[in-house]
Amino acid sequence: MSKNSNIQMAPSAITEEKGVWILHNPRFGPEGTHFHTYGQLTPYFKGLTEGRLLGTRCTNPQCPIDNGADNLWIPPRMDCPDCHMPMTWQEAPTLAGYVYAYTKVERGGTGLEIPCPYFQVDVKLDGVATIIKSWLSGGTDSPIKIGTKVHAAFQTGAQATHTNLDLYWVRA
Amino acid sequence: MIKFETGNLRVPKWTRPVYMVAAGTSDFRKRYPEKRLEELCMMAFRMLLEENGLKKSPQEVKGLINFCAYGEFADHFQDQLLCESKVHDYLGLQPLPNIGVKTGGATGGSTILAGAQSIASGYSDCTLVLGWERMDEVKTWTGNYYIASAACKDFETRLARNYASYYAPMARRFGEMYNVDERVRASIAVKNRGYATNSPYAQQSGHHTIDEVLAGDIVSDPLRFLECCAMSVGSAAVLLCSEEVAYSLTDHPVKLSIAGGTDSLRCGDRRHMRIPLLPNETEEQYAWLYKEMEKWDGRWPGFESFCAARFAAYMVYRMAGIHEPLEDLDLVETHDAFTISDLQTYGDVGLTPYGREQDYVTSGECYLVNPHTGKQGKCPANLSGGLLGTMHAVGATGIFQAMEILWQLQGKYDWFHGREELWQRYGKTKPADWQSLQVKNPRRGLAISHAGVGSHVTCAVLEKAW
Numbered sequence: 001m002s003k004n005s006n007i008q009m010a011p012s013a014i015t016e017e018k019g020v021w022i023l024h025n026p027r028f029g030p031e032g033t034h035f036h037t038y039g040q041l042t043p044y045f046k047g048l049t050e051g052r053l054l055g056t057r058c059t060n061p062q063c064p065i066d067n068g069a070d071n072l073w074i075p076p077r078m079d080c081p082d083c084h085m086p087m088t089w090q091e092a093p094t095l096a097g098y099v100y101a102y103t104k105v106e107r108g109g110t111g112l113e114i115p116c117p118y119f120q121v122d123v124k125l126d127g128v129a130t131i132i133k134s135w136l137s138g139g140t141d142s143p144i145k146i147g148t149k150v151h152a153a154f155q156t157g158a159q160a161t162h163t164n165l166d167l168y169w170v171r172a
Numbered sequence: 173m174i175k176f177e178t179g180n181l182r183v184p185k186w187t188r189p190v191y192m193v194a195a196g197t198s199d200f201r202k203r204y205p206e207k208r209l210e211e212l213c214m215m216a217f218r219m220l221l222e223e224n225g226l227k228k229s230p231q232e233v234k235g236l237i238n239f240c241a242y243g244e245f246a247d248h249f250q251d252q253l254l255c256e257s258k259v260h261d262y263l264g265l266q267p268l269p270n271i272g273v274k275t276g277g278a279t280g281g282s283t284i285l286a287g288a289q290s291i292a293s294g295y296s297d298c299t300l301v302l303g304w305e306r307m308d309e310v311k312t313w314t315g316n317y318y319i320a321s322a323a324c325k326d327f328e329t330r331l332a333r334n335y336a337s338y339y340a341p342m343a344r345r346f347g348e349m350y351n352v353d354e355r356v357r358a359s360i361a362v363k364n365r366g367y368a369t370n371s372p373y374a375q376q377s378g379h380h381t382i383d384e385v386l387a388g389d390i391v392s393d394p395l396r397f398l399e400c401c402a403m404s405v406g407s408a409a410v411l412l413c414s415e416e417v418a419y420s421l422t423d424h425p426v427k428l429s430i431a432g433g434t435d436s437l438r439c440g441d442r443r444h445m446r447i448p449l450l451p452n453e454t455e456e457q458y459a460w461l462y463k464e465m466e467k468w469d470g471r472w473p474g475f476e477s478f479c480a481a482r483f484a485a486y487m488v489y490r491m492a493g494i495h496e497p498l499e500d501l502d503l504v505e506t507h508d509a510f511t512i513s514d515l516q517t518y519g520d521v522g523l524t525p526y527g528r529e530q531d532y533v534t535s536g537e538c539y540l541v542n543p544h545t546g547k548q549g550k551c552p553a554n555l556s557g558g559l560l561g562t563m564h565a566v567g568a569t570g571i572f573q574a575m576e577i578l579w580q581l582q583g584k585y586d587w588f589h590g591r592e593e594l595w596q597r598y599g600k601t602k603p604a605d606w607q608s609l610q611v612k613n614p615r616r617g618l619a620i621s622h623a624g625v626g627s628h629v630t631c632a633v634l635e636k637a638w
Contacts, residue, residue, distance in 0.1 A: 036325075038326070041326070064175065065174065065175065073441075075324075075326070075327045075438070075441075081173070082173075082174075100345070100469070100475075101341035101342070101344050101345045101475050102341055102344060103337050103340030103341050103343075103344060103392045103393055103394075103395075104390070104392070104393045105332050105334070105337045105392050106389070106390050106391060106392065106393070107313070107334065107391065108313075108316070108332045108333045108334045108337065109313050109314065109315075109316035109317030109318075109319075109320050109332070109333030109334045110311070110313045110314040110316070110317045110333065111317055111333055112317075112330075112332065112333045112334075113330060114330075114331070114332075120331050120332055120337050120340075120341070120392075122341050122439075122440055122475070124469060129443055130438075130440050130441050130443075131439075131440035131475075132440060133327065133328055133331055133438065133439075133440050134331065135331055146344065146345070146348055163330055164326060164327050164328075164330060164331075165330055165331075
């Protein structure tokens with residue numbers, strides 16, 4: 001069980017095969033487990049467990065959108081959707097952003113690992129093309145608004161869940 | 173894709189016209205233990221064959237069918253792969269060919285699109301389009317998790333396992349950027365659930381007040397329970413035909429144009445792009461909006477709009493010759509899974525310019541009777557009761573919406589909603605205050621089928637062909 005973010009989740013088992021992480025999602029016991037590969041996005045999920053936020057960017061000068069000077073993609077993609085060339089890994093230029101949109105989740109679907117209520121936040125970081133959907137640690141007693149400054153935090157080491165929940169945000 | 177080349181904007185063209193002539197449906201319920209799924213599909217099929225006043229007998233109509241397109245949202249819910257085969261067999265249609273279509277909440281619309289293509293191409297002269305969903309085999313919150321599997325499983329699903337929480341941030345952004353009064357959102361729930369009280373098929377009709385909606389429990393703020401649709405069980409069907417077959421079956425066929433659009437599954441991946449303009453819009457018209465977006469670090473479509481809906485409308489209006497949507501359309505069925513999606517969509521399909529959606533709703537033009545003028549609204553919305561009031565048996569929903577437009581254009585609202593026998597069929601009593609919601613002399617209607625947070629949308633224009 002994670003200690004630093006109150007997630008109700010034991011770490012998901014992973015195996016490594018050919019350099020990529022394969023997440024185990026048990027459905028019907030050990031024989032009924034789904035083995036979901038993170039494929040070439042493994043560095044992203046591995047990075048979270050090490051306290052690093054990684055994205056990818058297109059550096060192709062022939063790319064029809066921004067000629068390879070496009071901003072970072074988080075969640076990352078291995079291939080540029082505009083020119084189809086391989087993207088390059090890069091650390092997020094900043095871990096400080098602001099709340100672009102949010103909601104207070106009062107109740108979630110079966111299996112939700114985050115204790116309700118909590119703020120689900122969409123975070124904008126300078127230099128990142130996308131807006132990152134995530135969650136805010138620290139409860140909901142103190143309200144937030146569009147524009148609230150937040151800072152990335154991570155579940156690392158033994159606390160890591162090996163899922164996207166390893167990235168969360170705290171009020172700056 | 174955020175920049176179009178000429179080829180991307182080619183307007184779809186049927187090689188021959190497509191007509192819709194008949195429709196059928198089951199009623200919709202939260203739980204429906206009395207009927208197996210196949211039996212619910214038969215209810216829709218039988219109504220389509222028997223109750224639309226077709227010129228041929230049910231067996232003769234069945235004898236015209238060449239092809240079937242079936243819509244089902246999620247194998248998770250049915251807990252059955254190849255459900256299409258079971259339904260097809262139950263309807264006695266083998267060995268005719270069929271296909272299954274899945275595009276999330278837009279499954280119904282996409283199934284109509286696939287069926288229309290079979291007619292337009294000449295593959296078929298008569299195509300059955302039928303959809304279903306059985307969402308009562310699991311408890312509500314497990315159902316919510318299943319639905320949230322239609323968000324990105326690597327980056328989104330675990331963040332709530334509840335789709336309302338993916339719409340709520342859109343409601344937040346839309347509300348703040350356009351200064352939306354939450355009473356306007358609530359009025360949409362009041363209107364649609366109220367219209368549903370006149371429908372024998374409706375699952376969650378009710379005469380509510382705005383205060384009641386706003387006093388309700390929050391699902392994912394700012395969305396309250398009465399602002400969210402429920403899970404349903406049921407089936408709906410329409411019959412598509414070539415021109416020759418259509419007029420052999422009815423003197424009142426409806427011409428169908430339908431087009432689709434898409435966007436990324438993850439809302440946050442939608443980068444800024446220029447708005448594809450509808451026939452009645454100009455680039456200058458949106459200069460203010462682009463400036464306003466700068467203040468909000470905004471982007472189009474961003475969290476406020478649906479590019480998929482705009483793209484589908486862009487195409488279908490050109491297919492169907494719609495120049496001024498508010499003038500040329502007489503009614504619409506929006507995908508009001510949440511009050512916010514109804515509100516957002518009015519701008520996407522050009523019933524009002526972007527940024528004026530709230531004003532459009534308060535203008536009263538989306539009501540059957542405009543509360544300000546006492547006259548018929550210019551484009552009443554969701555007279556069926558919509559998803560909020562009547563149903564969201566996902567694979568059937570887009571088909572159900574088109575069905576309601578068809579019956580309105582054919583002047584059959586009362587026949588399909590007002591008969592005592594219909595209410596009794598579903599174990600209900602026709603309300604003493606039942607009202608006809610028949611639009612006076614409608615010529616064209618729009619049915620919008622919508623998935624995800626706008627990942628797939630189809631827009632169908634139905635037009636009287638007599």
